Each structure stands twice: as C-alpha cells, then as structure tokens.
Amino acid sequence: MNTLINFPISLIVLCSGFILILLGLWGMLTQRHLIRIIIGFSLMDTGIHMVMVSIGYVTGGTAPIINNAVPMSEATNLVVDPVPSALVLTAIVIGLGVTAVMLSFAVRIYKTHKTLMIDKLTESKW
C-alpha cells in the first residue's frame, strides 16, 4: 500500500502504459474491423513505449543532456537513464514500420476481399 500512497510519477506513466497495452490488446482481439485492429496495435505499441520510458525514470532526474544546467561532473546524479530513451526511439520507428505494413495489407485486403472484417478472412484453416 505504501507504493500506492506515495505514487511516484513514473508509476502513473507505467500504469497508464499498461492500461494502454490492455486496451490495445482488447481492440486487437475484439474488433473485427482491420483498421480498428491496427489502431489497437498502435495503442498497444504506445503503451509499451510509455512503459519503457517510465522504467528509465530516476527520481528527480532531468533530461540526459549535458549543458549548463547539468554539469558534466554531477551529471550522474541529476539525469534520468538515457538508455530507455534511446530504446524507445528505436521502438517507435519499428512500430511505425509495422503499422505502415499493416495498413498496406489492409488496403490490399480491401481490394481483394471487398471487406475489412477479419472474420471473413478464413480461407485457410485446419
């Protein structure tokens, strides 16, 4: 309960991230429309990015850029973890790539199937 009372800021981000992930998954699993599924994926992706960023937060830290506000000598005590930031940058781009490919699949599927409902796409099974 202690954690709930103190409620560090990164925990809020973390939980929001989790909620987004769940929302996204819910969307991917329940929405039959392809575009909605893709939106679900994006939500999930964003949620993950939020989780990643929140992980890198150090209590009271600031952006890891060495400048006047953050002198090099004290930097280690002042900044947040730069690694998750770097990772999230990469993850965002990858998410973007996947989304783009998914969207182009959706476009093509609409052309071939004349529908965007995923439960109509069951030609191959068993």
Next chain:
Amino acid sequence: MIVEGLGGWLSKVGNFSLTLLIVTTYGLLMGAFIERIIAKVQGRIGIPYRQPFINILKNFFKRTAISHGVMFYLGPVFRIAGGIGTLAFVPVIYGDEMFSNFSMAGDLFLVIYFMFFGQLGMALGAGESGHPYSAIGIARGLSQMTAYEIPFALAVISIVIQYDTLSITQIVAAQQGGWQNWTVVTNWVATLAAMLAFLGMMGYSPFDIFLAPQEIPIGPPTEFHSAYLGLMQLNRALFGATKLVLFMNLFFGGATGWVELMIKTFLIYMVAIVIGVAFPRFRVDQGIRFFFKIPTLIGIMSIIYVQMVLTS
C-alpha cells in the same frame, strides 16, 4: 536293433514284407467282418469274407478307360506308399525283432507326420481327376483332419511326457506287465482324447461326411478305377490296420503275439463301429467344431493330468 550288411538289410525287407502281408490280409478280413456286422444290424446278410479280396483282384485286372494325367496315377501310389511307410515305422509285435519293422529309423513323431504323406498324395491324385466332388471330399477330409489332430496331439504329448520318450517300442515296453500298466488305465484321460480323435481318423459316422458314402459315392476315390482302385482298396485295409496297431501300441499295451494283436485291434475297431452305427452324421463344420470343444478340452486335461498326477 543294429542292422548290418546288405544281407541284414535284405532280411529286414523280407521280414517287413511278411508283416505287410499279414497286416493287409487282416485289414481286409476285418473290413469284411465289419461290413457283415453292420449288415446284421441293418437286417441284411452282408458280403462274404472273400469279397474284398475278389474286389481287389478284379480291379487289378481291369483295363483303364480314362486318363487324367500323371499325377492322377501317382495319387494311389502316394497313398499306398503312405500306408506301407507308416507300417514300416511302427513296431508291430513287441519284443519280436522280426516284426519290429524299420522302427529304428524314427519315432512316434515320424509316424504321425508320415501319415500325412498318403493323404497328401491321395488328395493330389484325386484333384488331378478334375472332378469337383473329389476336391470337395478332400477339402472336407483335410479340414476334419486338422480338427482331430488337436486332441490327438495333446494325447500324444501327454503320453510322451508320461513315458519320457518318443520311441514307440519304449512306450510299449513301459506298458508291459499286466493290464494295469496300460495307458488306458494309467492315463485314461489321454486315451479318451485319443479315442475321440480316432473316431474322426477312421472316418466312420458321425465323422464320415468327407467320404459321404451316399452323396458322393465313395468320396475321394470316386474317380479311380481298375488297378488304381485296387491299390486304394489295399491301402484302406492296410492303413486302417496300421492305425489300429499304432493305437494299440500307444494306449493298450501293445501286443506280444499276432493273436493278441488281432483281438486288441479288433476291439479298438469296434469302438468306432459301435459309435458309428449309433450316431447320425455330423455336417463337416459341426464335426470340426466338435473336435475343438470336448476332445480338445479332454486333451488339455490329459496334459494337466500327466503333469499333476503322474510325474509329480
């Protein structure tokens, strides 16, 4: 039983020829006797004792009118070779070197297996005739044979365990010294099984369908004639008598002289006759099933019996 030199072998062959003659004659006579008994039971007069001999002689001098091919002619040869050979491997008179035949060549097992030889040859000859009836008869006969073979085999195994040998001479030797030593007393279970099998083996009613005396005139021999038929008739007498001798040796203490032999075999034969006269005929599948039931069960019991009671 060591035979030495050509002379020894020749005298052996001579002795065997004598045995052969006696047993065949005895078989023919007994056949006629049985015919007469059956005729009496049925209120007829029946054939004279000389009739079988006349039949054979007559057949031998008849000319052949049809041809069925080589195997057809070889069939009776196989048949009688089976009869002669079987007799050759059975010692006839216990303790008499002269009538022990060629029993030193092989044991009981040899005799049992060689009994097939004649049947197989016969079957082939009849088959060559091209007549479906003969084939049907053989099919039935062979089937029945497999069936009675089971209780018979069990009984044989039982007495082999009992006497710890496969040698017929030794089996007979073990039964000497009075009727209480006969297998029929010491191992009555096995004898019972064997005698039931014997009924099938002799081809009398109720197990005579493969001969089918009424429908298929006389079964497999139906197509044979002239000298072939003569050979067959000879064999029927010879082979029948040989089987009786075998049963006598195995279950009824053997014989130390010809008279004893004749009495014993005749009595054994009568068992088949009496039952045959008293019972209607089985269909062949019924007959087979019969052998698979009670006689087989008795055969199994005979082995259990010999293991539990006799060898413990």
Next chain:
Amino acid sequence: MMLGLMAIIFFNLAANYTENTSLSKLAHYYVEKGPQEIGAANIVTAVVVTYRGLDTLGEVTVLFISAAGVGLLLRRKKAEQNNNHKKINSVKETANTHKSSSEIVETATELLLPMIILFGVYVFLNGHLSPGGGFQGGAIIASGTMFLLLALPKSHISRLLIAITESLSGFSYVVVGVLGVVMAGGFLDNRFISSGTYGNLFSAGAIPLIYSFIGLKVGFELSAVLDRFRKETSNEEDDPV
C-alpha cells in the same frame, strides 16, 4: 477473461515496481563517459548513434524495408506506373486538377513548407547537442510532405529522387560505419573524425554526419510511404473495381 488475467499480470508488475533512484550501471557509464568519449552533449544521441549504433542502423533498415514493403504491396501494374512516372522536380503541382485547392491553402503551403523542412534539418543537425536527432528531424520533414499532400492532393513527388536519396544516404551511413572500422575502434565508431570542440555544431565526431544521413533517409522514406498510400487511395477513387 484472458485480458483480465493479463491485467492481473500487469498489476503484479506495477505493484512490485519501485522507481529507480539511481542510474543503472550502463546508464552510469554513458552519462559519465559519454561526453568525453563521444563528445556529444546529448547522451541519448551518444547512445543512439554510437553505443547502440547497430540498433540504429537496424532501425534505419526497418524503416527502409517497411517503405520498400509498402511499395511492394501497393505497387501498381506496369502500365499505370509508367503513366505516373514523369517529373524530376521534387514537388510539382499538376496543372489541370479538377478539384484544386484554394488559393489561400496553396500559398500558405508554399510558404510554410520550406520552413518545415528547414526546421527538420535543424533538428537532425543538432541532434548531438540538443533534444532531437535524425529520426525526429526526418519525421518533421515527412510531416512537411504530409502537409503538402493534404493541402495539394494532386501534387507529385518524384519516386526517383526519393529512391536516390534514400539509397545513397543509407549507403553513406554504412560507409561511415565502415570508416569507423578502418580508421577508429570499430564498426560505427564515430570517432574517426576528431571530436571537435565540445558543444559546437561540428563536434562529436561523425554524429552530425550520421544524423544527417539518417534524417534525410527517414524523411524521404516516410514521405515515400505517405505518397504510396495517397497514390493507392486516389487510384481507388479513379478506378473503383
């Protein structure tokens, strides 16, 4: 139900989460050594471009192949392609649009677009000094394209230019990486160019160079993706099968 269980799992994670109060070993090293080793004020940039340069190269690749993939999926038949394959200029408005945008929009676009692009260039060139970098800059450039496509739906973007730019910038990035092997410590080591004065534009070794390539590449690739989708949809309108 499953999502409920997932939620429980996430709750488990959250409940056990305690905020970091100090930097991780890795981060500590980066923050401490990064400025000296790499010469970049922006530690994130140092991490992205150098320490985890291979990631970034991969990231560029991801973008590159997704652009290629989108192109492959949304390609048109040969005949159509040839028809559309015309101009060399980067941006050009088709003359005879039957539904052209209003004059205000056109003018505003012509005014704003260069600025947007310029801003993008600024962002990626200063990536080692301030927040931002190649990807961010590239995204800004692409947003310019987006803007252009929205405002002037009939404008054409040259495929050839995009192709040349993205290929060459990507290739150059690789070459820079190789130069790192040849002239410095290893692949993607940016220190084969002297670090320069700390805090200057031309400092931090090859980072500005790399970020320029990345920026260009990202910008053009995103533009290409956008363009593909636009072509596809317009095609849809023209020719409803």
Next chain:
Amino acid sequence: MVATTDTIDIFLQPLGIYILALGVGFLIPLVYRVNRNSAILVFFTALLIMIVIAGLNLLAIINGASVMDIETAGIKPPFSINLRFGLFEGACVLAVNTVALLGAWHYLPRLKQHAAALLLYLILVMGINGMVMTRDLFNLFIFIEITSIATYALIGMERTAKGLAAGFKYIMATSIASAFYLLGTIFIYYQTGTLNIDDIIANQQLIIGPIGFIATLFILTGLLIELKPYPANGWGLDVYETAPGGIASLISVGVSAGVFFALYKVLPIMDLYLTSIAFIGGFTFLISNFIGLKQENTKRLLGYSSIGQMGLLTLVIALLVQLDASAHIPLIIGGLFINHLFAKAGLFWLAAIVDRKNIKDWSSIAKHPSLLILLCILLTALVGLPPFPGFWAKWELVMLLASEQLFGWITLILIGSLLEAVYLFRWFSYARNVESSESVEKPAEVSVSFLQQIPIFITGLLLFAIAYVMSRFMNVDNQLIYFPLMAGFAIWLIDRLNVRVKSLIMLLAVSIGGYFLTKDLEGINKLFSYLLIGGGILVSFATLYRHDDRKGFYPLLSVLLLSLATLLRAQTSLEFFFAWELMALSSYLLVMLGRNKQNCDPGIRLGNDQKNDQKYNQINAIKPALIYLLFSLASAYFILVGFAVSYSATGNYFLFSLGDSGTSTTLAFSLLAIGFIIKIGGFGLHIWLPEVYAEADDDFTAILSSVVSKAGIFGLIIIAAHLGVRADIGLNPAYVLGWIGILTATFGALMAVFQEDIKRLVAYSSMGQLGYIVTGVALMSHLGWVSAMYMTVNHFLFKGILFLSVAGVILRTNERFMYKMGGLIKNMPVTFTFTMIAIIAMSGVPPLSGYGGKWMFFNALMDKGWYWIAALAFFSSAVAFLYMFRLLQTVFLGQRKLEHRKLREAPVILLIPQGILIAIIFVISAYPKILIDVISTAIDPWISNTLVWKGTAMQAHYGYWDAPLIMAIIAGAWIAPLILLLLFAKTMKVQKVEQFNIVYAAERPRRPEETHFAYNFYAHYDRAIGFVVRPRATAFWNAVIEWTHSFAASLRIFYNGNGQTYALFIIMYFVGLFLVNGGLAL
C-alpha cells in the same frame, strides 16, 4: 590511408555480412533503376559473399581460432553492442545463407521483377544472421523486427487474396509476440541494468521477484510464439500454406532458425522454465504431426512438418540444457537442424515448382523420375532415415535420452517421427501413383525445367555431404556402411542400359561386393551370409525373367542385398541400425515399384475384406508399400530404443557388450524382439505382410520372403545370443516370444487357408512358417536353435521356390485368384513338380527336409516343457496342409480353364533357381548332418552342443531320427507300388467332364465365381472356426488409424482461420505459461 588487404579483412569478418547486406540492400533500388540484370548480379554476389564470409570464418574456428567477439563503436561490451561468431553461430549462419542463396535462385523469376523484393530478401537474410550473432537483448529485438517486416512484405508480394489474409494474421500474431518480447526486455533491463546477454547471464541473480519472473516469461513467450507452438500457431500455418514456396521455405527454415538460436541464447536465464519449454516443444511436435495426418494441402502439410520439427528442436534444446549435455548440441541439434533446414527448404521449393495444391494431385510427377528422386531423397532425409543427418542426430538423441532414463521423451519423439513419416510418405505414395483413376480430369503432366531443379538438387547433395561429415564426427570409422549406397548409385548410373546387361552387372557387382563384405565373417553371421547373400543372389537371378525396363529396380536391389551384407558385418549397434534402416528403405522403394494393375486411393486405410475381392483387386503396391514402411519404421524405432536401453547400461555400442546390460537386459531384449518381430510379421503385427507380399513384384516377393525376412530372424538370433543366453536372465520374455511365434504360426496358417489370392496365400504361409522359427529361437536351447536355423534355411529354400513358381504362374495366366486357374499341371509340369516338392518340404512330411526341422523343433519343445506350444504347433502344421493342398489343387490340378489351354511352361530363368533350390532340398533331406554340423558349429560358442549322433541317426532326449534311412524306406515304399501299378495298369484316352461348378443347397450365389468349387474352398472350415481369423488385427489397426485421424481432426479445431482467435491463443499461451509456472503464487 589503410592498406587494401586490411579493408578486405574487415569485409571478411562476420560483421562484413551486415555491411555487405545493408550496403547492397540500400543500393539495390538504385542499381535496379539503371539496369535490372546488374541488380540481380549484385544481389547474388552479395548472397554469395555472405556465404563465403560465414564459411571462411567457420573454417577458421574449426581450425582452432577462438570464438570471435565483434565489438562495435570501438567500445567494450556491455556498453556497446557486440556480435559473436562461434562454432554454432557460424554453422547456423552458413547453413541459413546457403539455403537463402539456393532459395533466391529458386525464387528468382518472381524476385527479379521488383527491386524491393530483391532488397527485402537480402535484408531478411541479414536479419536472420543478426538474430543469430547478436549478443544484445534489444538488438535481438531489432533483428527480429527486421526479419518480421521483411517477411510481411514478401508474404504480401504475390497479393493473392489468401496470402494477404494469412499475412495479416501473421502480422497480428508476431506483433503481439514482439510486444511481449519488448516488454520482457525492458523489465530485464530494469532489474539488471544491462542489455548485453552475457552480462545478464552473469547477473542472473538480479532477475528476481515477480518482475523478474514475468519479464523472463515475456521474453520466453515472445520467442516461443515465433516458433509457432501448438495451438498458438494457426497464423504460421496459414502463411506456410499461402506464401510462395521460396518465401515459405525461408520462413520455415531461416526465420525459425534465427528465432530458435535466439531462444538458445536466452536459455541460460530460463532455468525455471526448461521443463515447460520441453513440454511445449514435445507437445507441439507430437500434435502437429498428428494433425498433419489429416492434411492434404501440400504446403500446409509442410507447414505442420516444419512446426513439428521446430517443436522437436525446442524440446531437445531444453532437455540438453537441462541435462547439462551441451557437448551433444553440435551433433544432435546441429544434425536435426541442418536436416530440417535443407530438406524442408528443398521440399518447399519442390512443392512450388510442381505446383499441385493437393497432395493427391501429385501423381502428375509420377512419370518424372528426377522429381520423384528428389522428393524421395528429401522426404527420406526429413524422416531421419540413413544416411542423412537426421538419422545420426536421432541416434545420438535417443542414446543420450536413454542414458538419462528419459524414456517418456523417447517415446514421444519416436511416435511423433512415425506420424510424420506417415503423412510425408503418404504424399510420396500419391506422387508415385501413376494413373489416378479417382480424379475426374487427369492432372496434367508437370513440366519443370532442369534449371528449376538445380537448387533442390544441391540441397540433396549437401544433405549427403553433411551426413558424411556428421558420421565422421560420430567416430563411425567403418566406411563400408556406405558401400551399399555407393554401389546402388553406381548401378543407377547404368540404369539406362539394356535390362539384361544391367541386371547381370548388378548380380556380378553384388556377388563380388557381397563376397568381400562377408568373407571374413564367422559363426552365425557367416551362416546367414550364405543365406542372405548367396541366397539373395540366387533368387535375384530369377528377376531376369522380366523383359521390361524396370527403372530403378536393380540399383535398389543392389542396395538392399549389400545392406544385408553390411548388416551381417555390423560390429556396433549403430552400424547394425544403419544397415537395418537402409534395408527397410530400399525394400520399401522396391515394393513400391510393384506393377500397378488397377489403381485406387493409396491412402493408408486397409481394405482387407478378403471376400470382397472387387475391392481388393484394386489395391496396388503403393498403399501396402506405405504400410510396409511404417511398420518397418516402427520396428526400427523399437530396435533403436532397445539398443539405447542397452547403451544406457553398458555405455558402448558394441553388439558383443549387449549382454552386459545388467538389469536392463529384459527391457532391451523385449524392445529389440518386438522390433524384429514386426519385421518378421509376428502375430498382431503382421498386417503389413500379406498386403506387401501380395502387391510387390512377383519376383521381389520371393526375395522379400525368402531372403529379407531372414534379416529379422538374424536380428532375433543375435539378440537372443547376446541378451538371452549370455545374460542368462530374461527367460520370461523368451517364453512370451515363444508364444508369439507359435500364435504367428497358427494364425498365419489359418489365414492362409481362407485366401483366394495365390500370393496372399503364400504370404500368410510364409508368415506362419516364420512363426516356428521365432519360437525355435525363443527356446534358447541348443536343439531349439539348431531347429530354428535349420528351419530358416529350409524356409529360404521352399519359399524361394514357391514364390518363384507363383511368379511363373502369374506371368503366364495373368491371374492371381486361384479359382480362376486350374489344371495347369498340363501346361507347367515342371513348375508343378517344383511346387509340390517345395510344399512337401514345407509341410514337414517325411522324407523331405521339413521333417527334420519339425522333429528337432518338437523335441526341443518337449525338452523345454513347452507342451501347450507343442500342441499348437501340431495343430498349425496340420492346418498348413489345408492351404498347401489348396495351392496345388486349385492351381495345378482339376479342370483347366479354356483360355489357359495354350499356356507355356514358366520361363527357364525362373525355373533354374528353383531347380537349384530343389537340389539343395534333396541333399539336405537325405544328409541333414551336413547342414546341422555347420549350424551347430556356428552356435556352439553360445550354447554348448547337445546333439548326439549315432551313425546317421540323430538322438534326442525323447526320440531319434535317421534321415537317410527314412529316405530309403519311403523311396522303397513308393517305388514298389509304382512298379506294381505299371505292371497292371493299361490306359486308354477318354473325354473329360467339363463340369466344375458346384453349389451348396440353399446358398444363393451373389457373384458368378461363388459357384465355383474352388472359390471359398474351405467354406465349411470357415463356418467352423473362421471366426478366430476374422481380420481382428486388421480391424484393430484400422480402428487405430481411424481413431488417430479423428483425433487429429479434433486437435485442429483451433485453427478456425480467424486471426483474432489466433491472437487470443497467443495471449492464452502467455497466461498459461504464467499460471503453469506458478504465477499466481507470486
């Protein structure tokens, strides 16, 4: 500036793969615009150089270079990303790149149409390389994503409706998987503060608590899902089914390889989950092979197989790590992996170039030998038959698991492999099916250019090469085990020659080869070498009677005969097993060559309603061949496990140390015995035998029955000698074996009685006669063994004659049903005589050789006290008369059919071997001592001699047997009446009765032949005891098949085709793993 050599060095380092792929990848669109062909050239050069780089570096490592750790950014890990190129990485990368190059070649016609396709392909390959080499958790994620995105795009490239739908499902599934992975990664970082895998492993203790648990679980799930575990793999199957072959193969082997390697890398932090992983892998392997049974779509079938194989690899790697047996990884994982890699890729390409969607339509390649050979090679490799890498790997695996007493896993793996073999070889059966009368429109011939086959061909060659290398690594020094294969290959080269020439060359080659292989054998092996090699060549001589081309027959026959020779030579269980499998494989293919008169669905179901011959007239050799193969494989697996059990006790492979198995003796003996009994056609496991013997080529049936079946007997005697006698325990299994043998004899005889088909009759008879031999071996006494060996020789003699004479009859009459024959004695007197003599020899009627065997057999049985068995043996030998007589009666005797009046005697080439065999029968009949002395000498080292000879007579405890005398007496008894008859009989010719039909009263004939007396000859016998031989075993196995298939059908209900369902399964998978591993307890 820097010297150029250094630059080249840099490029040749593993990192060069990335540099090259990326540089070229980025440039390809540009080059493509300038000139398409140069782009293709650049593309291929890049792939080729990637192979060269991998190859050179791997070579360096093998030659002793240390594992290469490649740092980037000039900074030490863990602060920068590093790559590793060790032995495993190198092998994996090299293999993947090779397949990629070949795949690109295969798929070039489509790839070259788009620059994007070329670059995507290249980068996809690079992504896989990256997955294998990187040592950074997040970098791994990037490479997974690179691979995934490139895969998505390539799947969508064809833009077919199904492909797109499948692709979308694939994206959904893998994106969730990578989301999991990413979440796991970030939490691992949260706890350990590092992303470097080595660093993480070093700091494992930091991964604790619920967060550590869930984080590792996330990573694990992400990777496992990519490996497509059942049931969360429907999306993968859809892609395999719909993607073009070139792409599907890369996904199946390349991407899976990368993910698998990734899993291997993170396994050190997965200690907690190893059991789960093993179960997931095993479960997936078993289930997907189950479901594969129901599959008819070619590529989906391959998909199931792929998933199964990856499951197997997952299982094995988890077990190996758990057992701390990483020394075995190269052979086992490497072997299985490379096997799968090349074989599966080749099959996908083959499926693509043949382009038949349903496996039933593959008969269109039936007349395309090169495609058939390729298909056969690849399937053989995939199933793990020798000489391919999978064989060695499976061997090592089973041995290892056995030594750890993990028999449950062994069972699972072998059952899965068997199921896989079922559907894979069923596919081959369809492909072999020359005319498909079922399909309404005949499938068009496939036209495939030679060029298209080259990549597949190369994979085949590589498989052979790798297999050879593997066997060297396994210290298989005896290169002679390959001799049969090489000889077969050499004969295959001359397969175009005239049939006479090539068959004579083959016989000569086998004679010489067989002689050199077996000349320094001794004891039992020597004895069997006379039988198997000498006899084999003698019977094979009869194959000359056929005039048709018989493509493939002689090469395979030489493989078969020579593998028998190597079987006899085998010193170790491995050599034995190798030869055994080779023998099974070659005889399977030979059976399959059986002429097809009529065709039917070659599915696995057995149609053995023998009275309904309309139906079974249609069976051709393909279906029985499949069943044969399956039973052979089952037999081989039992043998394998048997050897493994023994190995676990003794620790070495030598056959002579089998006896040191200690407490495992009984188990090992039982398993091995079951294996051999299957091969012999033991009771209950016999259903393959009649079908195979009936449908194989007539002359080959003779070889199968008289020669090949003896291999099973040999095996039985060998194990009895090593395990039964020396270890001196395990009498109980021997008694069971005795019963199995005699039941086989009885039921074989009974079933032979009821056959209408002449070959089936002889086949069942063969089975029955082998039953006695089994019992004889089981007796474990000197006399028993002498009788067993004696009967073995005898069986060879009479079965050789019978099958060859049957071949002659069938050749002349073109019939197999006995009621359609009759009276052939007039046309074929020699054949008849030979048959009759063979039958007398078989029946055991004195004086011919059969009697001796039976006599010794019964005496041995009585000695041992096995009275019940003796009684049954009596009965079955009586029953044997029924079918023997029928064979003679209905074929040779009785009325001749009108259309058979002009028939000639069987060809001399068929008669010569029979004549030789007859001569041997007579010699052995008259002087059995010759043979018995040889046998006795051979087995004296194992059991002390108990034979007593008195002159020519043999004495046993119970009876005696004087063969020459018996022969003389019977000859006399036979000749005397003959002379008598000749004196009296006078003959004349008369017309014959043309009547051969007979109808029982109140029986209505349903079909014309039912009225024929020879049809259902033993109907009365059937009524009496036929119920005991109703095809129970067949019904049982049919029920097994039925059950298996419907079970398979119920297992695949999960694959409803809906992407969301698939996604749901993935979530469930994660949650399931969470729960199973005690997640709620946290």
